[in-house]
Amino acid sequence: NARSAYLDSYEFVEIPLRAIDPDFTLEVEYQFATLRNLIKQEVPQEEIQDVIIGIRRNLDESERIVSGIGTLAPSIAFTSSFAIIFREGLESVLILGAITTYLEASRNNQFKKYIYYGVMAAFAATAITWVIASFIIEISGANRELVEAIAALSATAVLFYVSFWVLNKIEHKKWMEFVKAKVWQATTTGSVMVFVILSFITVYREGFETVLFYQAMSGFAKYMEIYVGLGFIVGMISLLGLYFVMRKLGRKLPLRALFGLTMGVGAYLSIAFFGNAIRELQIIDIVPYTGLIGIIPRLDINLAMMTGIYPTLETIIAQIILLGVYLIASSYILIIRPQKEHQMSSMRKSRKTSDE
Structure with missing residues (x-):
């Protein structure tokens, strides 16, 4: 069919x-x-x-x-290999770079190791997936899309939580109060698990797709393995360079700006993941498909994958809803709540003055 x-x-x-x-x-x-x-x-x-x-x-x-x-020409084999690893790894670099820089700026370096634990676990899981997919079972197209959709939805949920956790601490005063009250230490176990889960899901989601993509490419790149390998190596070096550039620039940002950057990256990627998850579910007929080709502009496929924006009604509506949640919550946390707190503080001061 x-x-x-x-x-x-x-x-x-x-x-x-x-x-x-x-x-x-x-x-x-x-x-x-x-x-x-x-x-x-x-x-x-x-x-x-x-x-x-x-x-x-x-x-x-x-x-x-x-x-x-x-067979593929050498230049195409190299370009395809580079494009796969760079595109798949870019989202992981953005998330992990923002989170680790944020931990350094907030003087919580002791928690960075849990990010690395999650990354190492994801690499191990990716290697196991490669062995299973290559030598034990064949992952069918429908199952592959379903696993990718579940991974994308899981990443959306974790990023949604982390984004609002950071947003709640975006005011320097609130962050200092948070640290002084040692709420962080009181919730160490839960916070540590969030970092481990976030880094694991972020890396393994991309690792799973990368394994499947390179497996498929091997069938088209016979006798071109050296060019595929070179594309992979250059892509990995590019990703590492981007990660260290993010870390270096992030250290120079004020705490509030860094918190805002971390929240912004998390919100953007969660919306992109959400759009991609809905698209994967459309491919396997779990979510209906209503095409909007000719109604809205069609993005380049690589740009569409990075943003999760596709010309279908369902993906657009899903992303608009999630974006709306972010906008409403951000408006409340950054504008409405501070105004209410200021009003309450003014009322207390006036009452205290009248009592005196």
Whole structure:
């Protein structure tokens, strides 16, 4: 059927094709989604046949693009490999860089090791996943999308919690009161687990996808393994460089600005993860698909993956709702609550003055 054709066949061609022609890749993906919708709606056979003809034509074009003689050219193998590891690792670098810099600025260096514990556990889990996927079982397309959706939703939930935890401490006075009252020490166990879980989910989510992408690429890059390896190494070096640049710049920021940056990065990525999770659920038909192609601009596929913005009604609504929650809560915490506290403080002072 249309879903299995996409998940178990075309999605593997999509990986190298995305590096060559991202717009064409996204066009074919939405053609498959349209076909699934038409079949569900039981439209006339002629209408379905027109879409199938278009898909077949684009599948032939996909094959022509990625396999002149059945293998990828060295430059494409290198570019595809670099693009996979850099794009998959970029979100992890942004999150972990912001969190570790924040811990340093708030003089809580002792908790950084728990971030690293989570990262090491994620690397170990990724290695185990690679062994299982390569030698023990074959992870089907539908199961792969489901696992990615669950990981994205989990990351959204953890980032949502961390973002508001940071937002509540954005005022320097409140942070100092928080430290002096030793609430942090009183909740050490819970906070430590949040750091471990956040770093683990962040890295493993990307690691899981990376394993599957490189497995798929190996089928298209026969005799080009050295270029795939070089792309991976250059991508990792680029990510490490970006991480250290973030750390260095972050140390120069005032505490309030750093808290705001940490909250902003967490909010942005949680919204992006949420959009990507809904899209994964649409691919396996758990969430309905209502296309908006031609109504809203279609982003480049790599930009769409980084923002979670896709031309479907369901992903847009989900992201707007989460963005609305952030805006309302931020307005309350940063504007409304301080005004109320100021009013209460003024009332207490006036009462004290009148009593005297």
